[in-house]
Amino acid sequence: MARDTSPQCKQCRREGQKLFLKGERCLTDKCGVERRSYPPGEHGRGRQKQSEYRVQLREKQKARRYYGVLEKQFRLYYEKASRQPGITGENLLRMLECRFDNVLVRLGFAASRRQARQLILHGHWTVNGRRVNIPSYQLRDNDVIAIHTKSTATPVIREATELTGQVPAWLQADHDSLTAKVLRKPERREIAAPVEEQLIVELYSK
Helix, strand or coil: CCCCCCCHHHHHHHHCCCCCCCHHHHHCCCCHHHHCCCCCCCCCCCCCCCCHHHHHHHHHHHHHHHHCCCHHHHHHHHHHHHHCCCCHHHHHHHHHHCEHHHHHHHHCCCCCHHHHHHHHHCCCEEECCEECCCCCCECCCCCEEEECCCCCCHHHHHHHHCCCCCCCCCEEEECCCCEEEECCCCCHHHCCCCCCHHHHHHHHCC
16 A cells, blocks of 8 residues: 655645644644744755745645645545535545544544554444445445454554544544544535645646
8 A cells, every 4th residue: 555654744844834744743842843944955944936836736735745645546536526516625625534544533533644544454443333444435424433342452542532622513422432423524614624725626727
């Protein structure tokens, strides 16, 4: 399975803001953006020309890194979103939000998307009573998520729930029994991703 193994703090610095890729570390003074707020590389502190294409590209890269999706897969998401009725940008974000790994983070069952992917790949979670080990699995309305009965990751998951603020209204979580339910698809105002989806649509529409 292909995956991005590049340094995560450098990704945040490249986009100029916290993408919360390392969970609890992003909330401390050790965060790369807090320590060095300029882009990585030899020319990171130099002036950079802000063309229209550059702004659109950076927005697409930010969204891709925020959700932990590789380029080819992100393009497939966009093509699928463009074929659906409604606003393409909102359809795209809605599909990314409904990924299994992202939903675990929103529920507070994982401190980061990378941790969520590892928990899913190792078979620690079930959906509607069946074990699912695909991080990109698209969750649907009324899907029930629960920790597997034989899972040994309970301490790690409970530690992650302590970092959770508020669970989005489109999800329902029980942190005591480590179960959850997808109530419905999220609306655009409920998606907390720091992304301007219209710029991504403009980039791919060229």
